[in-house]
Amino acid sequence: MNKNVPYKIYLSENEIPRQWYNVRAEMKNDMSPMLNPATGKPVSVSDLSPVFCTELAKQELNNKDKYIDIPDEVVNFYKMYRPSPLIRAYCLEKELGTPARIYYKYEGGNTSGSHKLNSAIAQAYYAKEQGLKGLTTETGAGQWGTALAMACGYFGLDLKVFMVKCSAEQKPFRKAVMETYGAKVVPSPSMETKVGRKINEMFPGSSGSLGTAISEAVEVAVETEGTRYALGSVLNQVLLHQTIVGLESYKAFEKIDEYPDIIIGCAGGGSNLGGLVAPFVSDKINGRHNPHIIAVEPASCPSLTRGRFAYDFCDTGHVTPLAKMYTLGNGYMPSASHAGGLRYHGMSPILSQLYHDGYIDEARSVVQTDVFAAAERFARVEGILPAPESSHAIKVAIDEAMRCKETGEEKVILFGLTGTGYFDMTAYMAFNSGTMSDYIPTDEDLEKGFATMPKTEE
């Protein structure tokens, strides 16, 4: 270990990776293919092309190329906010009195407030290259919608964002940021789509879900000329783009001659965690290193810890292909009392497979009051107000550092600090006033979700 590690380890602009890393090319067991629900056959590029840009459809199905070039225009955009710093949490270590060395990769230093911009700019670029007029998407906590609004604003593309209704109500300012970047924001379920109208009829006053918002956005993309759909997580292409986070982290650790013993990330759709750990998973697959990787998910939406590894629709309205993943069932509705993102019923198929095969070593679920307590402890000493999503990772990083304090082990801990909480103050206010509650679904609640899954054999 280098004894003079600075607070912030920056790579130079020239060290920004020029290729994303495609972990599928190295996986011992590739993920099961996405299936066309009509035919039961694996989807092809031409199946996906009405929904996604053609280049992105190719990336979605690519399990051959270990590295995929990042287009120059995307690299140039990255230069506005990347490389992001790897930060040594000296102040948190002191506060905890731990012998552990804690690092976090900080992705919140851009206006979208999160890592989501890494994939948004790539998706917008391919849309522009294909000569499209615009994109549609959904957003939950609002980070993805903001990121895609920025990316579309940059390339002059139209954007319609279906925003989960309870988020749109809790976060009017998120909506305003998207509008400032030129996006049109529609609370979901809306009356603009067939799917939205149906959900509104079945569940009057529904507070919405990501699964429903996805269905609405896909419907509009498919039915509007020159328009495609973009998704902020779950998909292989998104996880691919997010490997920029892991690749930069890996290089930064090489610079200071460290290697993480434990890697922690929050897991909603899985692309943040997948992107962060991908190069380290490569080390595990190839027997070079064996870091302990922990996925952290909310107790209210526990797809890895309590879900099933099976084929399911990616959306509630059943307009998407089937993917084999850890899922709570496409009809699972997390409690509206749950703050922030991490509300998706499923998990990235790549990450699901890696977890199934033991390359993601462990999944833990945590309740949100514990998460916010960790967030505030972190904020006071590290000077960054974290997003609720990211704070799931902070909670477990603190737990692991305190375990080191007990055992005296000087472990190196890396966690992903995916974003900032500036637009989550309603949740912080609830926590500060003691009115925040924890939601843990009962087995019965989960059964209701599982009942919405298709009856394919596993």
Added chain:
Amino acid sequence: MNKNVPYKIYLSENEIPRQWYNVRAEMKNDMSPMLNPATGKPVSVSDLSPVFCTELAKQELNNKDKYIDIPDEVVNFYKMYRPSPLIRAYCLEKELGTPARIYYKYEGGNTSGSHKLNSAIAQAYYAKEQGLKGLTTETGAGQWGTALAMACGYFGLDLKVFMVKCSAEQKPFRKAVMETYGAKVVPSPSMETKVGRKINEMFPGSSGSLGTAISEAVEVAVETEGTRYALGSVLNQVLLHQTIVGLESYKAFEKIDEYPDIIIGCAGGGSNLGGLVAPFVSDKINGRHNPHIIAVEPASCPSLTRGRFAYDFCDTGHVTPLAKMYTLGNGYMPSASHAGGLRYHGMSPILSQLYHDGYIDEARSVVQTDVFAAAERFARVEGILPAPESSHAIKVAIDEAMRCKETGEEKVILFGLTGTGYFDMTAYMAFNSGTMSDYIPTDEDLEKGFATMPKTEE
């Protein structure tokens, strides 16, 4: 000029300046001394000590030492978010089609969202060193209150923030961030102080002003044991701390072998602009370089362009010393329709003197709808959503770059991007919906303000 200027020019952690630069030690004409209103005599350290920490009172009156050491604990805190990047605005240049080379020093990359943290952490440090229990302060747009809340949270000090009432109402989430860092936030004018009760009686339903909030915070500081007052701008000590911004910018320009022809900053209380330009003013004083320095202020609160250079109280309640500065009169009340900060009736005495003596070459006032239009143009191409305050500088930087486009001059433009606008979305929403109005005070409005000034000879 170095042809390979990266997007972001970072200094290394070791290059963070270890001393602030005290421009007063070099000024041809020192600013006129602050006066005790009771005696009409210059204030002494012992006059100021009931209000400020003793070390800060000394800094306030120091016109001898050209450099003042930055305490190690403050440097260590700086390392969490400094050095801040000097950014080459390649995308804005391309958007404008200008031959100018535009740079901005970006101070918004920390959770307080602005440069204010640079002085907040210093003031909190000296309070802790003196063994104090806590601080009081005021905040307008909320950036300063957030910064001081972070600083006090870090050192375990109590903090009471008097927040200008219209800001507190427009920005509930700013309040929540301060509370998350442990501060107590009170809308001003309040009923907690003699001054607040008096203002509430004279102006029922008052939306508040910085001048009033300052009076309230000073009153509580003086009357509470172990408590002192902290101010986020105007004072010499604050401008001193903010020179870290200019010193880093100066070093970064040396690294890329450039020197700015034009330097632009927004001017509210003046400490941001003063801090940014201080080392460049030193070049002007000593005949080394002669950059053109422009102060930009809102048309609604035009202290430099339409105010008087005269002795005035720093607050509305007349509890502070008299300072000679450009002022609109301590009773001047800017329209509540004006967004963000830059609402203070006066201007830093140092900056006022520099402007009076021609070292600040020019002051311009701009209306807020023009400012927000510039802000959105900037946000779409540079990927940063700027604070309304900072956007005053953006507006003039764009104007200057467009002038270069007409003349073909390849001027080097530097402006200060002091912060982000994440908590100003109400104002952005007003702009986007076309309901934002511009306020330009009439001469009569200004006369009402001037009438509140003390009748001392100038």
